[in-house]
Amino acid sequence: MTASVTAGGKPRSAIPVLRVGDTLLVTVQIELHDAVADAFQEDLLVTIEKTGARGLIIDITGLDMVDSYVARVLADTGRMARLMGTDTVLVGMRPEVAATLVRMGYGMEGVRTALNVDEGLGLLHTLQG
């Protein structure tokens, strides 16, 4: 398994995007403030453009809190990636995060989800045949 940081050096959001074969893997471990969230989205899309990755896994196990803005950024990123031909799977959402989002009336419709990175890779594999 080879992994390399985004071509072009340090990502603006300081969140490393790992490339594993045809798939990009990002593990968010810092809180996504509005500015960071925007830079994060930008980083991901640029990396997709550069690498032509077919799958994207966003692991948010480390996020204790996801507000509606961050939820929208995550969902939008998935939609944007799809336009570029990349399937996105959001993995590792914490129970309390899911409960809060649903209470706010935010169901993340249209976003593929999986319990963990392993499941996410499996799902991408099925999607891409």
Next chain:
Amino acid sequence: MAVDYMSLLKLDERELAQRRAFFEITDEDLARVAKLRDFAARHGDAIVDDLYQLILGHADSRAFFADETMVRRVKSMQKQYFLGLFAGNCDLRYVQDRLRVGASHERIGLEPKWYLGAYGRYLRLLLDRLFTDFPAAEAQAAFRSLSKLVAFDTALAMDTYIAANLDTVARHQAAIRELSTPVIRVYDRVLLLPLVGTVDTHRAQQIMETLLLRTVEDQAKAIIVDIAGVPVVDTKVADHLLKTTAAVRMLGAVTIITGISAQVARTMVQLGVDLSSIETRARLADGIELALAKVGRVIAVKA
């Protein structure tokens, strides 16, 4: 398990000071009762004996005492309690001691009526003896001071009774809450939650939280919620189910709702509730089969 009444009743220095102020127990009162120590030692045994004549004279209150040995034991405890009144202390240690008395009464199921009735006799016995031993003015002052302490003690005993009962109620409520969301692992990565009884907003929230926690804990892929035991499934219940399903989906698992009767199906459609985003089945058996398919298993006929 011993209940910590001190913390249950939030009895700290502040609370103690507030109680003492309200019961008007001054240092003067404490000094006055402390001076009665000889008096207490002189009459202690007789007063306790008299008290137990009352308690043992009634079949219902006597029932709390199994035999002579026990009577002797509680009598000596009673004497300690009685002498404690004249210690001239009203600090947290005194409170702790008094709470222990209340707690032991509560534990053996001795109701407040016996406690209060016996305490009444106590006061009358004290009153008579004070006026026999001392000049009227002195006896009156002593009785006034004592009655304050007695009221203080009584309040603590009643608080213990109430706190013990509230504690029991709270524990029962916790047990009921736990019983109301029994999440069962029917197969590796397949969970089942059979819902029985009314689903209100409070319970729905708790169901969602439990289900989400268990989903992550067990890394479950399929969660079956059987609603056959829910008497009324209306728009509100449906809304809760939709929300739970959406939350579970965000974790990366699927919810399957089973136990949808003809009646419920009819109601849902007539109410215009859209459940098409959820996998639903009439029978639990079908739900289990579907759930197993989600984890790559099939139920097959044995060849």
